[in-house]
Amino acid sequence: xxxxxxxxxxxxxxxxxxxxxxxxxxxxxxxxACAHGYPNAMHRLSAIANAPARAVTDxxxxxxxxxxxxxxxxCKEFELA
Numbered sequence: 452x453x454x455x456x457x458x459x460x461x462x463x464x465x466x467x468x469x470x471x472x473x474x475x476x477x478x479x480x481x482x483x484a485c486a487h488g489y490p491n492a493m494h495r496l497s498a499i500a501n502a503p504a505r506a507v508t509d510x511x512x513x514x515x516x517x518x519x520x521x522x523x524x525x526c527k528e529f530e531l532a
Contacts, residue, residue: 455521460500469531471496476530487528494526 456462463470472478472494477486485491492498504519 452522452524455499455502455523457521459521459523463499470525470529471499472526474531475526475528477528485526485528489526489528491526493524494529499523499525 462468472485472491473480473496475485478484478491479486483491502521502523504521506515507518507520508514509516
C-alpha cells in the first residue's frame, strides 16, 4: 500500500498518469478481469480515486496525531497498454 498525496487524483488526471487496471494490457474489459487471474478490485480506477482516508497515527503509540492519509494499492504486474 502506498500513501497518496491529497492531490493525487487531480495530478493523475492533469498528467494523464496511467496506473489502474483499465489502462493495463492484461485487463479484459469485457469481463473486467485480469488475464493473469489476479483479483483486481483494489487496483481499479474507482478504488484508487475513492481510496479511504485514515487518521494519521504515531507509529509507536498508535495515538491519533491529526490529519488524514489516503492509501492505495498498485499492481506489480501492470503493463501499460
